[in-house]
Amino acid sequence: RRCYCHKIGNRLCQKYGNKNIRMMGSHAGSGKPLSAGEIAVEAYGGWKWNCFMSRYGCENNYNSKSKFIKIVNGKTDFILQEYLDKYNDTSAPDVVIFSLGCNDIALADENSLSGMIAGSFAARKKLIQEFRKVMPDTIIGVVLLMPPNISDTAFEENYHGEITRKQYTINQFNYMRQTLLELQNDPDISLIPVYTAIDEKMAYPENNALHPNYFGKQQFAETLFAWFKNILCCI
DSSP, rough: OHHHHHHHHHHHHTTTTOTTTOOOOOOOSSTTOTTTTTBBBBTTTTTTTTTTHHOSSSOOSSSOOTTTTEEEEEEEEEOOHHHHHHSSSTTTOOOEEEEEHHHHHTOOOTHHHHHHHHHHHHHHHHHHHHHHHOOOTTTEEEEEOOOOOSSSHHHHHHHHHOOOOOHHHHHHHHHHHHHHHHTTTTEEEEOOOOGEEEEETTSSSSTTSSOOOOOHHHHHHHHHHHHHHHGGOOO
């Protein structure tokens, strides 16, 4: 879903004075090969914060392995500089945006939520620390979670009781509240409040609880674009 947001965001940049923007990533969405002048992403459906530091499966597909790690003599090495060498001509990017967390807490209930949030935050802290070692001057934005579809029926159709709208909304609220408490005064991180711009009814198909339609993707992208234009003065 985020890849469409990247496309919309790229069009907004081209239209409103940022024609030289260049995105960085290992694929162009859903594992599609990179193409000059097109979008590039490091986006994977279903991934959590810790996946980028731990996922290294045997499958031969684009989302089976994190591009930030490799296994050497049974040990996991974080190889962000090698990633930059390959995908950004060795240079650190000006801006990195992390949009993660939904999958960390989607399945939580009242008994497991606090532990899942703690685990997600620990993974987030570790990943951002690794990025800071290699790119100390890069602006890092962290997206605050979108609200879900307002429809209970959409959750029932998608998850058949495994995830309910009521519980997910509780999870999302607590995750964001604790994120704000932890990061709002962090001088090295900028929070991106996309939840303020998402229409919980119009932004989703009737039968999808957490994946927005084109209108929702447009709202998401426009919010990222507004944030991006605001922080350009810092670059």
